[in-house]
Amino acid sequence: MNFTLNVLGTASALPTTERYPSAQVLDVRGRLFMIDCGEGAQMQMRRAGISFLKIEHICLSHIHGDHIFGLFGLLSTMAMLGRTAPLNIYAPGSFRPILQFLLENFGEGFLYEVNFVELTMKEPQLIYENRRTELLAFPLNHRVDTYGFIIREKMPQHNVHKEAIAKYGLSIAEIGALKRGEDVIREEGDETVVIPNSEAAYIPYTPRSYAYCSDTAPFPELAEWVRGVTLLYHEATFPAEMSEMAAKTCHSTTLQAAETALKAGAGRLLVGHYSSRFPSVDFFLDELRSIFPDTELARDMDVIEI
Numbered sequence: 342m343n344f345t346l347n348v349l350g351t352a353s354a355l356p357t358t359e360r361y362p363s364a365q366v367l368d369v370r371g372r373l374f375m376i377d378c379g380e381g382a383q384m385q386m387r388r389a390g391i392s393f394l395k396i397e398h399i400c401l402s403h404i405h406g407d408h409i410f411g412l413f414g415l416l417s418t419m420a421m422l423g424r425t426a427p428l429n430i431y432a433p434g435s436f437r438p439i440l441q442f443l444l445e446n447f448g449e450g451f452l453y454e455v456n457f458v459e460l461t462m463k464e465p466q467l468i469y470e471n472r473r474t475e476l477l478a479f480p481l482n483h484r485v486d487t488y489g490f491i492i493r494e495k496m497p498q499h500n501v502h503k504e505a506i507a508k509y510g511l512s513i514a515e516i517g518a519l520k521r522g523e524d525v526i527r528e529e530g531d532e533t534v535v536i537p538n539s540e541a542a543y544i545p546y547t548p549r550s551y552a553y554c555s556d557t558a559p560f561p562e563l564a565e566w567v568r569g570v571t572l573l574y575h576e577a578t579f580p581a582e583m584s585e586m587a588a589k590t591c592h593s594t595t596l597q598a599a600e601t602a603l604k605a606g607a608g609r610l611l612v613g614h615y616s617s618r619f620p621s622v623d624f625f626l627d628e629l630r631s632i633f634p635d636t637e638l639a640r641d642m643d644v645i646e647i
């Protein structure tokens with residue numbers, strides 16, 4: 342059951358010889374969610390072996406160029422490959438005229454529909470769901486309208502132990518109750534018999550979740566909004582010593598990203614969106630782990646199982 346993150350780009354503002362701008366693809370049980378689409382994203386997708394036609398959803402955090410400049414080429418390539426399946430794009434309202442320009446000037450021959458979902462929420466809100474997965478968006482704290490995203494599995498139905506079916510002679514209705522997480526209650530004469538759900542059934546897997554927070558300065562609500570996620574991706578554009586620059590540009594430092602992960606009770610922390618001032622960001626890791634030990638630096642072309 343895939344829940345796999347493909348990191349395509351980790352640079353902020355300027356691409357470097359080692360880093361492409363922000364772009365990721367999350368594979369959730371074979372359904373692909375793209376998050377941001379910086380310059381060169383489709384080239385990185387080819388290197389990673391990710392199918393252009395299997396992308397069902399594109400989540401754009403904001404309209405700064407390092408997060409959307411790869412989109413024109415990607416959508417055009419999808420069309421040239423004969424895509425017919427609809428594509429959902431979730432983005433701030435400021436993206437609407439950009440999309441209109443793209444479709445009016447370069448959309449001839451598109452055989453697929455682009456569904457634009459405008460993000461306007463003030464707190465986490467469900468924007469898409471299927472039988473097993475939910476996609477939520479929430480506002481971040483940046484210089485323009487910016488949103489983060491949570492992609493998570495829904496709680497699965499309980500499975501019923503086969504031996505419990507035989508032991509208790511469970512009926513179809515009772516099996517259904519156990520699958521819903523309920524106890525089985527029977528009236529046997531004057532006696533009430535309870536078959537505990539915890540004894541007769543079990544949850545087949547623990548739902549996984551991924552939160553994406555880039556670009557943002559710290560703000561109090563964020564840790565609560567991403568509380569308990571399995572993996573938190575948080576920008577760490579600057580090291581701790583550049584906190585004034587981070588505040589001026591509405592970005593975060595290493596320590597601020599780690600503090601958010603700690604307050605949120607995240608399972609793991611992954612950081613990226615590094616300033617091009619630093620050819621190597623290896624020294625970021627000591628700062629991050631001083632607060633949140635289970636932290637990793639995202640690298641272009643990383644494949645991370647969640």
